[in-house]
Amino acid sequence: MKKIYLTTLIALLFTASYGQTSLPFAPLDTNFRTQTVRVPSYPMDFDILCIATDCTAYDAYSNTWGKVKEWADFTSFAPINNSSDSGYVVINNEMIVRGNDNPTFGGGDNFGDGGGMTQFKVKKIDGRWKVVPQGTNNGKPIYYKNINFTPVGLTIANCGGWKTPWGTVLTAEEWGIPNNLSLWHGVNFQGGDGINDGIRDTSDYTVPPGHGVFSGATLKRFQNMNYIVEVNPVTAQVIKKHYAMGRFDHEQAYVMPDQKTVYLTDDATPAVFFKFVANTAGDLSSGILYAYKQNANGIGGTWIQINDPSHSPARQRDSLMNARAVALRAGATMGIRHEWMTYVNGKLYICETGNNNTGDNLYNPAKKFNGQLEYHLKQKFPNYATTAIQDLFGRVIEFDPVTNHMRSYLEGGPATNGNALIKGYHLSNPDGIDHVTINGKTWLVIQEDLNGSSHGRVPAYLGLSNCNTGGCFCELYFLDASIQNPTVNDLKLFMIGPRGVEITGAVFTPDGKTMFVNLQHPNTANVAPWNRSITVAVTGFNILMNDNTTDLTTSSEDNSSSFKIYPNPATRELHFNKVTDVAIYDNLGNRIRVEREVKEINISDLTPGVYFIQTIENEVQKLIVE
Amino acid sequence: MRHHILTISITLFLLTLLALTFKPSENDVPVVKIREHYKKTLEQLEKEITHLLTLTQNYRSKKEDLKILRRQFQLCRTLYKKIEFLVEAFEPGIKSINGPNIPRLDQSQSSYHVLEPQGFQVIEELLHATDRPDTAVLRTQIHMLIENIRLLKQAYPVDKIKDWFVIEAIRFEVWRIATQGLSGLDSPIARQSIQESTHAWQAIFTALEYYKPYFKKYSPHPCDSMYSLLKQGLDYLNTHTNVEKFDHLTFMRDYIIPLYAEIGKCHLASGLETYEEAKGATRPVNYKALNPFDKNFINPNYYAKNLYNSRIQEKVALGNLLFFDPVLSFNNQRSCASCHQPDKAFTDGLPKSIAFDFKGHLQRNAPTVINAALQSAYFHDMRAAFLEDQVKHVTNDPDEFNSNYSIIINRLNQSSQYKKLFERAFPDEKNPINEHTINSALAAYIRTLIALDSPFDKYMRKEIQDINPAVKRGFNLFMGKANCGTCHFPPHFGGMVPPYYLEAESEVLGVPANNDFKNPVPDTDPGRDSRNYSVWFRSFKTPSLRNVELTAPYMHNGALLTLDEVIHFYNEGGGVGLGMNIPNQTLMPDKLHLTKTEKQDLIAFMKALTDTSKLKTVPAQLPDFEKNSSLSQRKIGGEY
Secondary structure (H helix, E strand, C coil): CHHHHHHHHHHHHHHHHHHCCCCCCCCCCCCCCCCCCECCCCCCEEEEEEECCCCEEEECCCCEEEECCCCEEEEEEEEHHHCCCEEEEEEEECCCCCCCCCCCCCCCCECCCCCEEEEEEEEEECCEEEEECCCEECCEECCEEEECCHHHCCCCCEEEEEECCCCCEEEEECCCCCCHHHHHHCCCCCCCCCCCCCCCCCCCEECCCCCHHHCCCEECHHHHCCCEEEEECCCCEEEEEEHHHCCCCEEEEEECCCCCEEEEEECCCCECCEEEEEEECCEEEEEEEEEEEECCCCCCEEEEECCCCCCCHHHHHHHHHCHHHHHHHCCCEEECCEEEEEEECCEEEEEECCECCCCCCCCCHHHHCCCEECHHHHHHCCCCCCCCCCECCCEEEEEECCCCEEEEEEECEECCCCCHHHCCCEECCEEEEEEEEECCEEEEEEEECCCCCCCCCCCHHHCCCCHHHHHCCCEEEEEECCCCCCCHHHCEEEEECCCCCEEEEEEECCCCCCEEEEEECCCCCCCCCCCCCEEEEEECHHHHHHCCCCCHHHHCCCCCCCCCEECCCECCEEEEEEEEEEEEEECCCCEEEEEEEEEEEECCCCCCEEEEEEECCCCEEEEEEC | CHHHHHHHHHHHHHHHHCCCCCCCCHHHCHHHHHHHHHHHHHHHHHHHHHHHHHHHHHCCCCHHHHHHHHHHHHHHHHHHHHHHHHHHHHCCCCHHHHCCCCCEEEECCCCEEEECCCEHHHHHHHHHCCCCCCHHHHHHHHHHHHHHHHHHHHHCCHHHCCHHHHHHHHHHHHHHHHHHHCCCCCCCCCCCHHHHHHHHHHHHHHHHHHCHHHHHHHCCCCCHHHHHHHHHHHHHHHHCCCCCCCCHHHHHHHHHHHHHHHHHHHHHHHCCCCHHHHHCCCCCECCCCCCCCCCCCECHHHHCCCCCCCCHHHHHHHHHHHHCCHHHCCCCCECHHHHCEHHHCCECCCCCCECHHHCCECCCCCCCCCCHHHCCCECCCCCECCHHHHHHHHHHCCCCCCCCHHHHHHHHCCCHHHHHHHHHHCCCCCCCCCHHHHHHHHHHHHCCCCCCCCHHHHHHCCCCCCCCHHHHHHHHHHHCCCCCCCCCECCCCECECCCCCCCECEEECCCECCCCCCCCCECCCCECCCCCCHHHECEEECCCCCCHHHCCCECCCCCECCHHHHHHHHHCCHHHHCCCCCCCCCCCCCCCCCCHHHHHHHHHHHHCCCCCCCCCCCCCCCCCCCCCHHHHCCCCCECC
8 A cells, every 4th residue: 555655656756747848857855944045956066256345346446455345246257259168257246335444243354334346357268167366466466356336326235237238237216315414324234333324425426428417417415326227248458337227226227129118127026027118229327217017907007107208317317316206106017026027939938036015115105106016916816905915935926028918927825746756845925036948948047045934934943033133034935937837836946045145147158157156245154255245157058958868756766676776875866766764863863853745955064974774664875975 | 993893782772772763653643733723723713803893883782782792702712722822832931822912122123123912911911901992903903813824823833843842742742831821921801811721721631631642652661641630630720710819839739840850751751852852952841850849940141152071160160269359350449250249249238339439329229140151131121142242341340440441351370370271161162262262251140140940949859848938828818919921931030931041031120219208209221221112111121030138129229128019019000009100111001919028028038049069269379470560469369
């Protein structure tokens, strides 16, 4: 009876998760034991490229050296001659740090106030990614360069972004700054004491020529924040602040292949989905901004014009600087914190990360104006007109630029198929998203940034109720982009970040063999270097792409009765030839771990030595952990 | 050869003694029945709450209508109590369904949000606090509860329920009944705590019945006494239904604790895995401890920032020296032991500690560091989450050590003795004397200052057979009429929330600025409210009451000089009860109406929590600074 049950289960496993869409690596088991990053063991590996506050960068603008700022968020890879083995990486540093004189956070050698970006040149040498020097300063080799934003009146909270088709990079300023006092304090921005941690130069800023209707305008300093800024990833210099794309909580800007249309996300509640159409292809400094208005029946939608070229520059500036309010007054569609986007198969996939409690933001007329909730949110939260929404898990939404149709593509939450190999899969608060093609199949790459630890978003034993002191665990998932109506059950877990980390900025080399990714704001109690923001290059895709047989899940479909374990000796993961219940004993005979209905387990936390693996059927194998 | 024999013998050992146990045959899997029970009860609960919503919509301000509403609410609560053990195991202290009726702060990445309370306790208060409930608010709250149950179902599919999970959930429920249910924590208005605890008890009894054949087959430890304790406890609850007269002490000592022990023994003997084995992670509660009053019940290492398994003794010895060494302070006069004096139970006996250089005093009262390691928040305002992190606040505070780490590191490096001690304690560090190692050593020492051997502990462990009747009466008042136990939770009688002890609580009591109760003035200290969130205005950590006999004066500001004054303060209903305007007070403002004898009994109980044995570890001498003789001129423990 039991045997039949097991066999059926195995058969189910393979049809459900591997039969149709074999991913060329074994998905990870959910495991939250580690303070370090986890990816499938063979053949994946990773190289650390940049550790915040540990790496020293050169700032050519001010001719100074300083520490790389904290909170690496967005990443971009600018290949040299379209190579996938060498290029420039730029990362956003989201943390707002005041310069030089804050000894508590990062010592006395921080770069100037506000947010920032870091650039470095990488090269694959003997299969490993290395950061290589880009010249010298006073005889000291320059590995990392700080991108100085003084020429555009500084930036704040450099968060998401994307590369343009013409090779530059856009960086998005998030976290709406309401006034100069907040700007000066850096209010609510962690990493400081909340006093005088922000941008201390609060003088008015006059926009230089070449910025459309903003040219020559004098702005309060805080009004000079929260835009999209264009930078050159090769020279590590800022190009322009693009006022024409409006002022709101910019999360990401995605330039379409026509080089004129840019989709823009707004990380707020309510969030408005924007579109910018440039007057000239490749020049984002002037154009028209629009806001999305979904049709009442949820099918298709239209675009509300925010600025009208026939209006005076002052009036257009006013509209653009209050873009969200203008949009909502005109009946724009409201979402719950829009994050990153990726454009694949003719559709935009947008992470709507959710919000634990929207308060009255979505029904109070003084806050929502004439805004209408996204159709899928109305369906999911029928009491939206009078009650705060608890959108705990968020979702990925799909937008069709041709028909203007928006729908929920993948709802967050726990996996429901009870599949033993993917026990506990749980998509919560998707934030970053990209796509990659491996072996002809295109995958969406979805990255989490947890809003909280309740409702199974992290295991209950972590206990502490907030992600900062307790430690949330975020994951990176692959999803077959050809699935029309996916569920969480279709996700393949690829990476678990160290405690407290937001996984973000995943981006691939042109050949899809390497993924650069940031592990942002880890818990400072983690083991070094996983206690600071870190940029890693995940490799091994190249081996997979040359070797289609390396499918750990199917290569071991040996259902013979005897129990086998491999590899042995092992270091990180151990595989069995069948799904079974196992207990691990140390060499003193103490049972230290029990795993039920597994075919692979993570053993990376076991100290090297001799262990015994015993199954439900009392078969015993000796294991050596190295 | 020798190795080979060892291997074989171990293998044999495994096969015979430590075999992993498994579910019995598929048709008789207890967990399947538990899952069914859970699913069905949850569905029924949803149905009944929806019905409650209908009743609310039909409510026409008539007395009979309200009665029907209250009855329907009670039915919903009863259903919840039947699955509480599983829901709470999914999500300890789940606030959205049965959290306290108090707004709280939710910290996400870059900001805090005030979350308004939701769930049963809010609805209970709406239905019971007046005879004319606000039905609009009520409807919104019931809607939210339905939504929260839907979210619960979505977040925790039934297949997350495993055998070990069920047994552990039951064991923790037993302790929850004793420490939360029966003390009236979650039924403060309707006062249905005994009836509801009975339903919870019945539910775990039923669940464990499913495991009877299983334990019979696999557990070498006979589990009969577990089942008879379940029966006896149920009988006790059914026959002692008077909330005022409930004998918490007898029930805890003779039913709860033995049952807690027996469930643990059966679980461990049966070969089912534990949480630690299944998850590869630890929790604060040491599951192997059989009695919550055992010294090893809470594992202080869980709360440590960085856990070291090596050279613990060296770290402790080094931390002990640092604790008493004034070299940490800028003027070489002030040590940790200045305000935390071993002969005053590691306090200084003052309302507020003397500031650096004897210039004025600090803002708050110095708490004891005994048992400080058994919590997850430090300082009265809970601003540090780890022992290791609180050190920095003291060293950098101009009123305390008035120093910083570069000064301290520079000084310690001038002592070859200290250098050697750091090298020995932290052999893997490149520069062994650094901020991190100083903090770790001090924390390692404080983690040894644990004293859980008071007369009351011994009584609860049955090491002594009797205790002063006043202590017994006092404990019953503490857990009952005086409402102390709803915030000062056993076994440490502090704010760590049972039964998992993951979360530390703070409360707004409305503590006056001084002990002039006739003309009370609110204390001006904002407490946790460092970022202008009124929810935390005047909110302070709930401290452990162990050694409270020795730690006068009391409260965060030392305003209350004696335990009598403290009890008077609570008896009056805190700040609001004294007549002050404390809009967000979380303490019930009602008078407790304690008699003089009852007050004495409470004090007798608190005095039975004293234990400072084996903690006086003043070093005989401090390391020498051979390169800087001026530093060597210092007093052990500093001047104060």
